[in-house]
Amino acid sequence: MSFETLSGIVLRYTDYRDNDRILTLLTKERGLVSVTARAVRAKSKSDQGLVKDAYCYGEFVVYERNGIEYVSASSVIEAFYPIREDYDRLVAAAQTANIAHIVADGHSSGELFSLLYHTLSFIAYTETDPHDLVLCFLAKSLSAAGYEPLITRCAGCGKSVLDEHSIAFSNTQGGSLCANCRGGEKTYSPLALELIRRMLILPDYSMHKVRLKKPAGDEIDKLLFSYAEFVLERSVRLKNSARTE
Ligand SMILES: [Zn+2]
Structure with missing residues (x-):
């Protein structure tokens, strides 16, 4: 044996x-x-x-x-013990583990392990909003699995979208769309897209610095879960995991 x-x-x-x-x-x-x-x-x-x-x-x-x-x-x-003593931390850990399970099923990598380890550490031991950490984990794990969204350029024509007042995001094209290329896609504020771009380049060990205030945080939540469920072809959000304030 x-x-x-x-x-x-x-x-x-x-x-x-x-x-x-x-x-x-x-x-x-x-x-x-x-x-x-x-x-x-x-x-x-x-x-x-x-x-x-x-x-x-x-x-x-x-x-x-x-x-x-x-x-x-x-x-x-x-043991990440403080996770078990606080409801919000526990819900965030459950959501993070659920995302990790779905992403790892077919796209596993050492990168994902490091991301999960850092996310659980910060959920347990820092005062960073646990759901902000979930969203940062979601963005970075999608990227690790090969689904990094195109943020600053139009996924249709390649033109920069940085000067647009609202930016459409296409799940099927995997990124932002400029005013010329968009159809009926949902639009988001440039701030929400910029915050996603920053989360994607944030090193794992700095994830606790993430701060997603309303209303951009709510937009990011909707965009990322919708995109994740599209590319992963599965329900990703747990019932009780949503932004509450
Ligand atoms: Zn375009």
Whole structure:
């Protein structure tokens, strides 16, 4: 039997049999991986330190048997504990993990792991609005998956859209459209587009600097979720995850 060590963040889990749990991990090494952790739900002193909860980052020693990967041992690297003590942080972490799961399903990369790690860290340990961090994660993860939207130039003719009063955004063409090229697409303020452009170039370690005030923040929320659901061909937004103030 051969063992492999994976560094992974738990995106979700499903309880199985009496005490087992199937963990869906985003790993540094292999992207999305499902592993079965035996007896993690039994209450015993020896299970302390095992990684079994959502949004925990840990190291997992795994082996394969009959096509199923099992956890032989695990240890917590970072539990992001404050996420579990605050409703808004918890909702943001759930939304972030859901996006990571959908994006990683087919477009996995080390870039996505770093993005997820930084986003959960900032959700847990900074006062940055958790939903602003979700939107920054969404923009950057789409970019990591090859769907970076064209912001400053028209996706139709290539002309700069920086001097336009309102900018249309086309999900099908993957970017802004100038006044000549637009049809009936929804339009957004230049500020909303500019903020998305800045989020896309922000290094992962600076994501906590993101501040999306109303009304541009609401526009960004609508634009990014609508674009994500179009390119990923799936519902991305969780029911209770929306801008509230
Ligand atoms: Zn144009």
